[in-house]
Amino acid sequence: MAFDNTTTTDEVLDGLDLTGRRIVITGAASGLGFESARALAAHGAAVTLLARSEARIEPAAEALRQLVPDGAFETGAVDLADLASINAFADAYLADHAAIDVLINNAGVMACPFGHTADGFETQFGTNHLGHFLLTARLAPALYAGEAPRVVTLSSAGHSRSDVDLDDPNFERTEYAPWIAYGRSKTANALFARELARRAGDRGVLSFAVHPGGIMTDLGRHLTDELIAEMASFARARTATAEAGGGDEPEAPSGGMGFEFKPVEAGAATQVWAATSPDLVDHNGAYLADCGLGVLGANPGTNGFLPHLLDDERAAALWDLSERLVGTSFPT
């Protein structure tokens, strides 16, 4: 079966037996993480559900146990906006688990008001990128002990809003803009996925970045009418530019969102595909969308991506900066 933007999680996993695979998912209490956990467990994987607190994850785990009565679920609390929480979780988890086969860095916060994590990083860069950077670094020994290990990191079409800013990552000198901060963090997610493939590929790790599509989830909790209008106007212009084949900015149409929403089962399909597909073994480090390889220069609102996601010098510099900020060397 050929996959596309309508393919669902269960269609991706049709015929796959994941028995014996240990899969860890952040942000598993809702949205794409919850659906990924459901589908992967229904096909036999043992799934560790992570959320910021026990209170947040337990009701979700209960709901998943109802949906997949034979599913093998365990839960963990880790606040990705707090380095001490990540380190404490990793210490405890590694004491009980020698190996992990797949880590899905799925949690995220989008276009929130200006704020800081417990360690003083801007909330979106700190949570979406640095939190997952440290979590992956700390779980790396278990990943290296895993069977054909994979790391899947959620990026977004939002990468098209901004490259990373390595000089002022926490908006100390730059005026804060919620969508720019989200864009920076989602570019960081994609550069991290690419650099991880380069650094840990010879340890057997496959690493992918994923744009899931546009899906109505709790991710939009911080959106005001103004932020929605700004996003839609940007997305319409992006679509019009892509349809005109790049070049001069054509006039963008005035109505609509500039992209189409997917149901959650299709939205979570690309990350589930990234976590399991045998077709991806020769594409380490790739940016994926619509259950396929991303296309350089195509519309980021569908399956395209911008050239700044391929900048290996910036990816390496971001890696070094991230190690310094989280105070941990990534074991490769």
Ligand SMILES: NC(=O)c1ccc[n+]([C@@H]2O[C@H](COP(=O)([O-])OP(=O)(O)OC[C@H]3O[C@@H](n4cnc5c(N)ncnc54)[C@H](OP(=O)(O)O)[C@@H]3O)[C@@H](O)[C@H]2O)c1
């Ligand atoms: N939905 C879309 O259209 C879309 C498009 C492109 C990319 N994405 C990406 O897809 C991923 C999943 O998003 P979603 O749409 O499924 O949204 P969602 O339902 O809001 O899920 C995000 C999850 O991340 C968790 N999270 C946020 N901050 C956290 C923290 N500090 N520590 C631990 N967990 C934290 C949230 O937990 P709480 O509820 O407790 O805060 C929530 O369960 C995100 O990385 C997002 O950027 C989504």
